[in-house]
Ligand SMILES: NC(=O)C1=CN([C@@H]2O[C@H](COP(=O)(O)OP(=O)(O)OC[C@H]3O[C@@H](n4cnc5c(N)ncnc54)[C@H](O)[C@@H]3O)[C@@H](O)[C@H]2O)C=CC1
């Protein structure tokens with residue numbers, strides 16, 4: 398009688414909260430070790446990494462020490478478009494593949510940025526508190542509480558990629574805004590479709606009413622916006638960051654707001670996350686803050702998780718990667 402050989406499924410570590418539907422999809426072809434809260438179970442997580450061929454999650458820094466603990470690793474799949482947690486040259490050197498989740502979140506993140514622009518300019522969160530704390534009297538608002546318009550203003554986008562151009566679309570068609578942009582290279586589609594004008598960083602800073610940074614975090618973009626850049630902006634400028642906290646010198650941002658160098662800010666991201674409750678930015682009524690929820694809608698997070706899952710399954714079964722980083 399022939400002996401039945403039990404097929405061994407490749408091992409995949411999932412280190413981010415994931416729906417059962419997505420986990421089941423991976424389980425069809427892989428042996429999944431699931432760590433929804435890997436920091437709390439770090440020793441077990443490290444143990445699982447020893448045998449893992451694939452990893453799925455986001456933001457964990459895979460440095461040389463951690464990679465040394467994962468000798469069988471073939472692929473790291475981020476459930477995020479940003480991959481500043483990955484050392485790409487090191488992964489290439491070790492022959493490890495990497496994927497991210499571009500495009501599927503463009504609309505949702507662009508919506509978040511519009512929400513930040515409107516909230517900061519029209520003082521939505523500040524006035525919400527005004528109403529809820531009983532400040533609204535029969536005399537209505539004082540002029541000091543008026544906001545500024547968004548429509549027909551100039552929006553400067555630093556980083557005209559997937560999200561930047563989706564934001565340009567909303568700003569141009571929805572709010573009749575003039576679009577300026579600064580990018581590593583020209584984006585002809587944004588120029589023809591949204592009438593976006595390519596300019597230098599300084600021109601953008603000097604002329605924009607709203608300055609939005611949407612570059613990835615890299616060695617070149619770290620603290621790209623600092624004291625000098627805030628000083629170049631209009632005193633009435635509203636600054637928006639939904640990229641990564643570290644693309645901005647946060648101390649310089651605090652100083653710019655305290656010294657009225659700029660009018661207001663809308664922030665989805667911070668230098669350290671979660672940000673310290675004592676961060677002065679949290680005390681400023683002209684700063685609208687969010688806890689890094691740019692892409693956090695049920696639908697979009699599901700699409701990102703599913704895309705990550707498809708990538709990890711492909712990576713450990715020698716299939717074709719959907720969104721390879723390199
Ligand atoms: N707040 C949130 O929840 C989210 C934040 N993000 C962040 O946004 C970033 C951008 O995302 P996408 O638009 O999808 O990326 P993308 O790669 O499509 O666009 C980035 C753009 O920045 C430009 N760029 C890169 N380095 C530059 C430099 N040194 N100077 C000028 N331009 C430069 C690129 O040429 C590109 O056009 C991500 O890397 C991520 O860090 C993305 C999604 C959600």
Ligand SMILES: O=C(O)C(=O)CO
Nearest residue numbers: 476477478479691692
């Ligand atoms: O995708 C990213 O890079 C995020 O920050 C979360 O969506």
